[in-house]
Amino acid sequence: MQLDAVFAALADPTRRAIVARLAAGEATVQELAQPFAISQPAISRHLKVLETAGLIETRIDGTARPRRLRPEAVEALWDWLSQYRALWEERYTRLDAVLAQIQHEGTAERKDGT
Amino acid sequence: MSRLTLTTEGERHIIVTRRFDAPPSLLWRAHTEAALLQQWCVGPDGWTMPECISEAVPGGRIFFRWADASGHGFHLTGHSVEVTPHHRIVHVERMHLPDPTPDNHVVTLFQPDAGGTILRMTMTLPEEGVRAAMLATGMADGMEASYQRLERWAGHAADA
Structure with missing residues (x-):
C-alpha cells in the first residue's frame, strides 16, 4: 500500500x-x-x-x-507514525547518555581547575 | 525516564516534546556540535552518521550522512535560519533518498525546567495529507486512542 x-x-x-x-x-x-x-x-x-x-x-x-x-490503510498510517515516534525515542535515549557524559566531563574539568 | 509526547498542530505540524535531566546549555551543545550529533542522532539500530556538518549560525550549512553496516545510506542537507544560543534553533532540512523530500522547517526549543530541560521540536510534515489522515482516522486524539480504534476496526473486519 x-x-x-x-x-x-x-x-x-x-x-x-x-x-x-x-x-x-x-x-x-x-x-x-x-x-x-x-x-x-x-x-x-x-x-x-x-x-x-x-x-x-x-x-x-x-x-x-x-x-x-480498510483496516490495513489505518494500520499503515499508524505504522508510519509509530516508526517515526520510535526513531525519536531511540535517539533521545542515546541523547540522555551523551548528555550524562558531557555533564560528567564538565564536572571533571572544573575539579581539575581547567 | 521522561516519555516523549508526539502531538499535531494545524494542518502540517508534528510536535515532539521530551524532558531531559540536563540544562539547556548542554542540550544546545548536543544539537549543534557535529561530534555530539554523530553520537545520538542516528538509528534505527545499525545506522551510524559517518559525516556531519553543523554550522549553528544563520545561513550555516547542515549536512548529515547516515550509513548502515554495508556503507549504504542516505543524506540530509539544509541550513540554519535563526539561532539563539541555548534557547532556540530554526533550520530547514530535506532528505535525499536520493530524490529530495519537501523542505522540512524545524523549530527546536530548549526550555529550562527545574535543573533540566524541556525540548520541544516542531516539524513540518513531509506530506500535506498526513495531518489530514491523522485527523480523519482519529489519530490526532492520541496514539493510545488510535491503537484502540485500530483494534476495533480490525475486529470489525474479522467479523465481516
Whole structure:
C-alpha cells in the first residue's frame, strides 16, 4: 500500500470528510452524499479515488454496496507514525547518555581547575 | 525516564516534546556540535552518521550522512535560519533518498525546567495529507486512542 497515494487522496476536504464519516462506520453512497451539496456521481468519483488509494473498500451486501474504511490503510498510517515516534525515542535515549557524559566531563574539568 | 509526547498542530505540524535531566546549555551543545550529533542522532539500530556538518549560525550549512553496516545510506542537507544560543534553533532540512523530500522547517526549543530541560521540536510534515489522515482516522486524539480504534476496526473486519 502506497502511503503517498493515501496522503494525496486525503488532500481534498470532501474526501477527508468522507473518511471521517466512514471512521464512524460503513455507509452507502446515498448516505455519504447526503451532507454534501454535490451530486451522487461527484461523490462516486471521490469514492473511486479513495478506493484506488486503498483507503476504503466496497462491501457487497445483496443489492447494497456500502463503503467502509480498510483496516490495513489505518494500520499503515499508524505504522508510519509509530516508526517515526520510535526513531525519536531511540535517539533521545542515546541523547540522555551523551548528555550524562558531557555533564560528567564538565564536572571533571572544573575539579581539575581547567 | 521522561516519555516523549508526539502531538499535531494545524494542518502540517508534528510536535515532539521530551524532558531531559540536563540544562539547556548542554542540550544546545548536543544539537549543534557535529561530534555530539554523530553520537545520538542516528538509528534505527545499525545506522551510524559517518559525516556531519553543523554550522549553528544563520545561513550555516547542515549536512548529515547516515550509513548502515554495508556503507549504504542516505543524506540530509539544509541550513540554519535563526539561532539563539541555548534557547532556540530554526533550520530547514530535506532528505535525499536520493530524490529530495519537501523542505522540512524545524523549530527546536530548549526550555529550562527545574535543573533540566524541556525540548520541544516542531516539524513540518513531509506530506500535506498526513495531518489530514491523522485527523480523519482519529489519530490526532492520541496514539493510545488510535491503537484502540485500530483494534476495533480490525475486529470489525474479522467479523465481516
